[in-house]
Structure formats: C-alpha cells, structure tokens
Amino acid sequence: METTLLVSVILLNVVLLLVLGFLGFLIYKLLKDRQTPTTQAAPTTTANKPENNYHPEIQKRLEELKFSKVTTENIFCPYHPEEAGEVQCGICHKYFCARCVRPMKSIYFCKEHMALFLRSQWQEVLTLKTSSEDPEAGVRLFEKKQEVFKEKQLPSYVETHYKIDVEGDYIETYLVVFAQEDQIDEMRELLEI
Ligand SMILES: [Zn+2]
Ligand SMILES: [Zn+2]
Incomplete structure (x- = not known):
C-alpha cells in the first residue's frame, strides 16, 4: 500500500514537473513572440521610409533639402505630382519639373509667374x-x-x-x-x- 502511495507521489511529481516545464516553455515562447515584432519593426520602418523608394532625382532633392530651408512640399512638381521638382521659379521659389518652367533673362519662371513677369x-x-x-x-x-x-x-x-x-x-x-x-x-x- 505504501509503495503504491510512493509511486503515486513520484508520478504526480513527474507530471507536475512536466506541466511546469511545459508552462515555462509556453511563457518563454509568448515573451519571445511579443519581442519579435518590435525587433522586426525597426528594419521594416526603415524600408518603408519614403526616401528609399523615390526616384534618384527626388532622393537628390531630399539630400539637398537637409541643408536648405526649403520645405518638403517642393519635392514634386505642383502640376505633375509624379515628377521631381527640378527647377525653381524665380518668383514663387517653388520647384517645378522641366516642362513647367520657361527661361527668361537666365531666370526660370513657372507658367503663372512667366505671365506675371511679362505683363508687369x-x-x-x-x-x-x-x-x-x-x-x-x-x-x-x-x-x-x-x-x-x-x-x-x-x-x-x-x-x-x-x-x-x-x-x-x-x-x-x-x-x-x-x-x-x-x-x-x-x-x-x-x-x-
Ligand atoms: Zn512661380
Ligand atoms: Zn510639371
């Protein structure tokens, strides 16, 4: 009778150890899973940074913008949002694509300000x-x-x-x-x- 009790206690202990071990493993896995997205998040956000997906011209402009006070709204041509703003209008200082500016007296003007320039x-x-x-x-x-x-x-x-x-x-x-x-x-x- 005593032996049966002893065996039962040992068995119970073994089962308890197994359960504890399994629980420990579950907790470890849970914590690990929780950490994984944060460690993965960093490279994902870097990859999603708009700069990295831009056309080389736009990247060049972004680099230039770091040194000037020009705002990021000047990155794209206001009339052609898919084109990089390459040339600055001498009056409004916005950057336009090459199609949207005309030179006059070695200064470039946007359509609106070329008209203003000519009539004033x-x-x-x-x-x-x-x-x-x-x-x-x-x-x-x-x-x-x-x-x-x-x-x-x-x-x-x-x-x-x-x-x-x-x-x-x-x-x-x-x-x-x-x-x-x-x-x-x-x-x-x-x-x-
Ligand atoms: Zn202008
Ligand atoms: Zn344009």
Missing part, C-alpha cells in the same frame, strides 16, 4: 555686391525675398550680374533685385539686410 513693369530695388568677406549676404537676401513673397505676396526676382575685374583678375558678382514698379519703396524697406 519691373524696376530695380537694390543691388548687392557679394564679397568673400560676407558670403552669407546673398543667402540672407534670398531668404528675405522668399519671406516677403510668402508673407506679403509681393513678387520679386533676382538677376545675377558678373563683372570681370581685369586688373585684379577676378569676377565680381552682383545680385540685382527687381520688383513691380508700384511696390519698389515697400520692397526696399522689406528687403533691408
């Missing part, structure tokens, strides 16, 4: 001579010009003029800002840098 009278607002002492001055001027267009809808464009200094054997660069005749004074004040 333009006058010089200011001229900035770029110098090696302050190479950022030109950048600041362009930023101001963009800001004025964005916030006050006052159009302007910049011509780049070069002068060759024969004696000094160097090229001087001038940025000449033009605005509409009746907005000259306001623009002069706003573009003060």
Whole structure:
C-alpha cells in the first residue's frame, strides 16, 4: 500500500514537473513572440521610409533639402505630382519639373509667374555686391525675398550680374533685385539686410 502511495507521489511529481516545464516553455515562447515584432519593426520602418523608394532625382532633392530651408512640399512638381521638382521659379521659389518652367533673362519662371513677369513693369530695388568677406549676404537676401513673397505676396526676382575685374583678375558678382514698379519703396524697406 505504501509503495503504491510512493509511486503515486513520484508520478504526480513527474507530471507536475512536466506541466511546469511545459508552462515555462509556453511563457518563454509568448515573451519571445511579443519581442519579435518590435525587433522586426525597426528594419521594416526603415524600408518603408519614403526616401528609399523615390526616384534618384527626388532622393537628390531630399539630400539637398537637409541643408536648405526649403520645405518638403517642393519635392514634386505642383502640376505633375509624379515628377521631381527640378527647377525653381524665380518668383514663387517653388520647384517645378522641366516642362513647367520657361527661361527668361537666365531666370526660370513657372507658367503663372512667366505671365506675371511679362505683363508687369519691373524696376530695380537694390543691388548687392557679394564679397568673400560676407558670403552669407546673398543667402540672407534670398531668404528675405522668399519671406516677403510668402508673407506679403509681393513678387520679386533676382538677376545675377558678373563683372570681370581685369586688373585684379577676378569676377565680381552682383545680385540685382527687381520688383513691380508700384511696390519698389515697400520692397526696399522689406528687403533691408
Ligand atoms: Zn512661380
Ligand atoms: Zn510639371
């Protein structure tokens, strides 16, 4: 009788151990499964990053955008969402595909602003001579010009003029800002840098 009891206890213990072992295995598997999606999630999101699926031109633009204050809305042509914005309009500063811009006086304009350019009278607002002492001055001027267009809808464009200094054997660069005749004074004040 005692032997039967002992055998039963041993058997029960073995069964208990098996059950515990199985439970432990289940818990381990559950925890492992829970962790797996998170470890897998990282590479998936990287792969899903839009940059990686873009056309090389767009990737190039994205790289450029990292260094400029241009927003990502300028990545695609506003008229052709499947085309990369390649050329910047001299007035609205948006990037358009090559089909949507036309050159004039070495500046590119979008359709809307080419029409504006042709029907308006333009006058010089200011001229900035770029110098090696302050190479950022030109950048600041362009930023101001963009800001004025964005916030006050006052159009302007910049011509780049070069002068060759024969004696000094160097090229001087001038940025000449033009605005509409009746907005000259306001623009002069706003573009003060
Ligand atoms: Zn434009
Ligand atoms: Zn286009």
